Every structure is written in C-alpha cells, then in structure tokens.
Amino acid sequence: MSDLTAPKVTKIEILDDLKIKIHWDGNFKIVDLNDSDLPSRFPKLKDRNYFQSAKLTGGAISWPEGLHLDLDELVYDWPDVKNYAEKIAGHYSSSNI
Numbered sequence: 001m002s003d004l005t006a007p008k009v010t011k012i013e014i015l016d017d018l019k020i021k022i023h024w025d026g027n028f029k030i031v032d033l034n035d036s037d038l039p040s041r042f043p044k045l046k047d048r049n050y051f052q053s054a055k056l057t058g059g060a061i062s063w064p065e066g067l068h069l070d071l072d073e074l075v076y077d078w079p080d081v082k083n084y085a086e087k088i089a090g091h092y093s094s095s096n097i
Helices: 048-052 071-077 084-091
Strands: 009-014 019-024 027-032 055-057 060-062 068-070
Touching: 009 055, 019 071, 027 071, 060 071, 068 071
Parallel strands: none
Antiparallel strands: 009 019, 019 027, 055 060, 060 068
C-alpha cells in the first residue's frame, strides 16, 4: 500500500463484468477485478447477483460471507496489485466465497 493518506470514499458503483467504480474527493476510478487473480481464487465473484451485493463498509468494499477489498489498495495501488487474492488469501477460505 502507498504512504498516501486514505481517500474519503463517498460512493461505489458496482458495474457489470467485475468492474467497480470508486468515487472519492471529487475523483473516481474504475477497478477491473478481471485484471487480478480474485475471480480465480474467489469464483463466487463471477456470480452477477453475488457481485452486485457488494456494499461500502468503512474502508472496504464488502460482500456477504466476509470478503472485503481494502479501498486504499484499490484506489492507490490498483492495478499494481495483480496477485491481490494471493495477498489476502490467509484471511479467507476460498471454499466459502
């Protein structure tokens, strides 16, 4: 993660095809999860209804069953975090998500 101050994320929009539009401080960024290893490690993300159930919770984007993506890394480090799922794998059991 970068040393920059955390952004004040005001809204997320869940788009089609594993994309998320993140709004902060008058800016936005579209994050394409297809650019990472997340869909292969957490196949449930490929389910449109499940993917659309994401919520903005504090400093993360969260889905049911506990998958959370850190907003700091999505805003500042993406797409440099190609192996994001590998990085967070110790926190989750991919069989549950």
